[in-house]
Amino acid sequence: MSDFKGRHFEGEIVLWAVRWYCRYGVSYRDLEQMMGERGVSVDHSTIYRWVQSYAPEMEKRLRWQWPTPRSTSWRVDEPYVKVRGQWAYLYRAVDKHGNTIDFYLSPTPNTAAVKRFLGKAMNGLKDWERPTVINTDKAPTYAIALAALKKEGKCPDATLHRQVKYLNNVIDADHGKLKQLIRPVRGFKTRKTAYATIKDFEVMRALRKGQASAFNITRDIRGEARIVERAFGLGASALAEVFQLVREQLDLTAA
Structure with missing residues (x-):
């Protein structure tokens, strides 16, 4: 079953909003306007509910990608x-x-x-x-x-x-x-909302620090976004993305 069943927006848009809020340090009202510029009309209170719902789940699904410390x-x-x-x-x-x-x-x-x-x-x-x-x-x-x-x-x-x-x-x-x-x-x-939001702040910080670099196929910001999307079953699998990237590199070499 889809993690976004019953939502009025596609999963990519929901994750887009949650990731932006937790990565860039903007307010909910600012993010409402930023999304409006991209043609997505969504209220700031809805974005808040998305963050509370998906931020803890995002932390849960991504933590295994850097399970152990790199130093003792x-x-x-x-x-x-x-x-x-x-x-x-x-x-x-x-x-x-x-x-x-x-x-x-x-x-x-x-x-x-x-x-x-x-x-x-x-x-x-x-x-x-x-x-x-x-x-x-x-x-x-x-x-x-x-x-x-x-x-x-x-x-x-x-x-x-x-x-x-x-x-x-x-x-x-x-x-x-x-x-x-x-x-x-x-x-x-509340402490519950604080911890839920901070969990995703920490995840976005870890991604930004390259702690899941092995899963960032394109080694850029889009690769970070795809790590999050794949965790929720959106888009192509990691293996399919690797094959596509290899094909693109071979095409460039042949040209």
Whole structure:
């Protein structure tokens, strides 16, 4: 059954709107006008509902394309996100190259939240994929949570916990780019809507950083869009696209 059954617009248009909103940091009203310029008349409230419906599913379907960290040296931090007038804490982990590992939105910055996040980030990793180094700020919650995870066998005993400020420059820079996407929202209404939207912000950031480059057949922005479309069964399969690209290259060579 189609993921877009009952929608008044084709799936390509729905994904187009969701991807644009979560990739370029525009408001819903601005996106309504941008789509109007392309001949698509859709209300900003409809785009909002599309994002809430498809953003979490997009994250779920695309995460397998970068299932493991590219480095065992992690950087962990928690920027603030405003939800219903209150600050929430977006725990994030990237590797030393800036590649996204995982994220978790919590209403409180306590040891339980840190433990839940790090346990989630390490869940399913092979022994050689688990972190050898985790760099954080000097919040005591990290040390307590890591000690508990080691005791439970969820984190290697040999994992080094470092608290060196300059080493988190990589994740601080990544926070800045994510905040550019969050800024037009001007505060989320609920934690549920915040997390749903942030999931796709993170997916678009990961695609932009090339974390699914093996699946980007044309190695460009259109290739990124096709990764998303294929995840929802739209258009040709990846194999068909490869054959088409090869044919085009052979035609150019023959000419």
